[in-house]
Amino acid sequence: MEIKTLMIENRILYVRLPCNPIFPIGVVYLADHVHKQFPGIEQRIFDLGTVPPLDYASALDDCIDEFKPTLLVFSWRDIQIYAPVGGRGGNPLQNAFELYYAKNPLIKLRGALGGLRIFIAYYAELWRNQGLIKRGLKRAQKYHDNARAVVGGGAVSVFYEQLGKSLPPGTIISVGEGETLLEKLLSGDEFQDERCYVVGETQPRNRLIHEQPTPLEKTACNYDYIEGIWPEFNYYLQEQDFYIGVQTKRGCPHNCCYCVYTVVEGKQVRINPADEVVAEMRQLYDRGIRNFWFTDAQFIPARKFIDDAIELLQKIVDSGMTDIHWAAYIRADNLTPQLCELMAKTGMNYFEIGITSGSQELVRKMRMGYNLRTVLQNCRDLKAAGFNDLVSVNYSFNVIDERLETIRQTIAYHRELERIFGVDKVEPAIFFIGLQPHTHLEEYAFKEGILKPGYDPMSLMPWTAKKLLWNPEPLGSFFGEVCLQAWRQNPNDFGREVMKILEEKLGCADLEAALSAPIDTKEKQLAGIS
Numbered sequence: 097m098e099i100k101t102l103m104i105e106n107r108i109l110y111v112r113l114p115c116n117p118i119f120p121i122g123v124v125y126l127a128d129h130v131h132k133q134f135p136g137i138e139q140r141i142f143d144l145g146t147v148p149p150l151d152y153a154s155a156l157d158d159c160i161d162e163f164k165p166t167l168l169v170f171s172w173r174d175i176q177i178y179a180p181v182g183g184r185g186g187n188p189l190q191n192a193f194e195l196y197y198a199k200n201p202l203i204k205l206r207g208a209l210g211g212l213r214i215f216i217a218y219y220a221e222l223w224r225n226q227g228l229i230k231r232g233l234k235r236a237q238k239y240h241d242n243a244r245a246v247v248g249g250g251a252v253s254v255f256y257e258q259l260g261k262s263l264p265p266g267t268i269i270s271v272g273e274g275e276t277l278l279e280k281l282l283s284g285d286e287f288q289d290e291r292c293y294v295v296g297e298t299q300p301r302n303r304l305i306h307e308q309p310t311p312l313e314k315t316a317c318n319y320d321y322i323e324g325i326w327p328e329f330n331y332y333l334q335e336q337d338f339y340i341g342v343q344t345k346r347g348c349p350h351n352c353c354y355c356v357y358t359v360v361e362g363k364q365v366r367i368n369p370a371d372e373v374v375a376e377m378r379q380l381y382d383r384g385i386r387n388f389w390f391t392d393a394q395f396i397p398a399r400k401f402i403d404d405a406i407e408l409l410q411k412i413v414d415s416g417m418t419d420i421h422w423a424a425y426i427r428a429d430n431l432t433p434q435l436c437e438l439m440a441k442t443g444m445n446y447f448e449i450g451i452t453s454g455s456q457e458l459v460r461k462m463r464m465g466y467n468l469r470t471v472l473q474n475c476r477d478l479k480a481a482g483f484n485d486l487v488s489v490n491y492s493f494n495v496i497d498e499r500l501e502t503i504r505q506t507i508a509y510h511r512e513l514e515r516i517f518g519v520d521k522v523e524p525a526i527f528f529i530g531l532q533p534h535t536h537l538e539e540y541a542f543k544e545g546i547l548k549p550g551y552d553p554m555s556l557m558p559w560t561a562k563k564l565l566w567n568p569e570p571l572g573s574f575f576g577e578v579c580l581q582a583w584r585q586n587p588n589d590f591g592r593e594v595m596k597i598l599e600e601k602l603g604c605a606d607l608e609a610a611l612s613a614p615i616d617t618k619e620k621q622l623a624g625i626s
């Protein structure tokens with residue numbers, strides 16, 4: 097009886113905290129799931145990604161006054177901003193590198209000022225989002241004394257331990273997918289066995305993030321329903337260039353040393369039934385959407401999932417949605433000629449390969465499980481199948497054991513990719529790893545004495561940020577200078593310029609050297625960490 101009352105009385109407001117306008121697929125899936133379990137519950141989606149910054153607080157107030165929620169589901173997507181792209185406060189990588197590595201004092205000063213701007217923007221954003229959570233909760237409690245907040249999403253999954261210190265007591269902090277947590281919460285069941293904790297009441301369990309998510313069979317999202325609870329839904333339908341998220345699976349079985357996806361989503365790969373994925377795409381297609389982003393950590397996580405990818409793409413072909421485009425993170429070691437043909441045929445027009453290095457030796461040391469020779473062969477198959485669009489190849493230099501020879505190998509590898517796809521079609525995306533908690537790289541940093549346990553991974557204080565933006569010496573300054581030169585010479589084509597400068601300075605290895613990886617004893621160092 098009590099459960100029924102709880103179910104009927106609940107009014108759930110999903111607040112997607114401010115974010116670049118990326119389709120808020122997380123809250124859409126949560127609302128869809130809750131509706132399927134509890135059709136009687138009133139729900140509303142409110143996306144601050146579509147609201148101008150000056151209006152955040154007042155728009156949130158208005159929405160709460162009107163909807164009077166009993167449960168606030170805050171979704172926080174991203175916090176970390178280390179990337180070689182114009183972030184919200186400027187180009188963080190460039191500023192940091194100018195500050196750390198520039199020899200010219202004026203450039204150093206410019207880096208310091210730019211860094212300060214980003215520093216301020218970063219903390220302002222953190223405080224603002226925490227402020228919005230507190231404000232929203234307080235406002236909802238005006239209408240319902242026991243209104244409650246649950247906080248989750250990508251950023252919370254990574255920084256769940258830190259965020260608990262600044263959120264109101266009683267807030268539930270959730271890691272990873274939130275469907276079963278919400279289900280238990282709404283049923284009045286014990287929910288703390290899910291990957292979560294309650295601020296002021298419980299501490300996050302040791303290795304909480306490593307716990308496996310509760311299995312869940314995903315069905316096609318019901319967009320007729322979503323449209324009805326989300327007044328601004330059309331915002332994402334108007335622009336033709338939005339890639340709308342569709343998830344086809346969860347989980348990644350790999351162990352790449354710097355990656356946290358594999359713990360956030362879990363190692364167990366769970367495939368969403370192809371018919372359900374296509375049915376979901378069809379609803380978006382009928383609303384005019386032609387661009388889709390398969391938001392999986394990896395679209396083809398391992399060879400044993402090739403058949404699932406083939407089944408899905410074949411069903412897309414059979415559905416007659418022939419004028420679509422799609423993009424995804426692709427492990428290009430897991431392709432077959434048949435899959436390549438289907439990828440080209442179904443309109444894949446962009447993909448990212450995160451090989452990180454073109455040196456097989458380093459790829460192995462980073463525990464990435466890639467065979468670079470296979471990747472090249474598969475890229476040739478993809479090209480032969482008619483793929484003629486953009487590939488972004490993510491390189492992160494200097495992760496572990498980088499040497500001049502391994503840099504030369506990366507250049508050789510990249511040049512081969514250019515020969516396959518065409519120079520203008522392969523974009524080298526030069527990242528430096530932003531060190532994340534719960535990764536092997538973090539363990540390695542502890543072991544090497546670079547970081548001490550208890551450090552704050554969210555800190556942007558210059559002395560911490562310099563360590564988290566992973567670019568250790570002895571090669572750190574060298575890469576710093578190369579990047580600065582690239583920004584000076586050709587800021588609009590940064591990645592290609594970096595490759596060019598590196599080749600001018602160091603030359604290019606034989607491709608064969610890049611593809612073969614002699615086993616060396618040092619490798620065991622990282623392999624021993626778990």
Ligand code: B12
Nearest residue numbers: 116122171174175176179246247248249250270273274391
């Ligand atoms: C796909 C993806 C992208 C794609 C998105 C494409 C698109 N059109 O959607 C692209 C490549 C564009 C992208 C870009 C970026 N991304 Co990204 N991305 C991802 C990835 C792999 C999946 C996100 C996703 O959509 N998942 C599917 C949906 C259904 O899941 P979800 O949104 O997370 O929601 C679920 C749960 O989080 C939870 N949940 C969500 N909200 C709430 C709320 C409550 C209360 C509860 C209980 C649960 C809950 O339940 C949901 C349903 O299961 C994640 C990593 C990961 N594996 O999660 C990173 C991730 C979200 N990205 C991240 C970042 C930082 C970025 C960038 C800002 C990087 C950068 N510096 O440039 C950019 C943003 C670019 C921009 N324009 O602003 C970070 C965010 C955390 C952080 N470090 O701050 C993540 C977590 C990766 C990481 N570990 O660093 N990204």
Ligand code: SF4
Nearest residue numbers: 348350352355357358
């Ligand atoms: S980097 Fe990619 S393949 Fe490696 S663990 Fe992360 S999601 Fe999986």
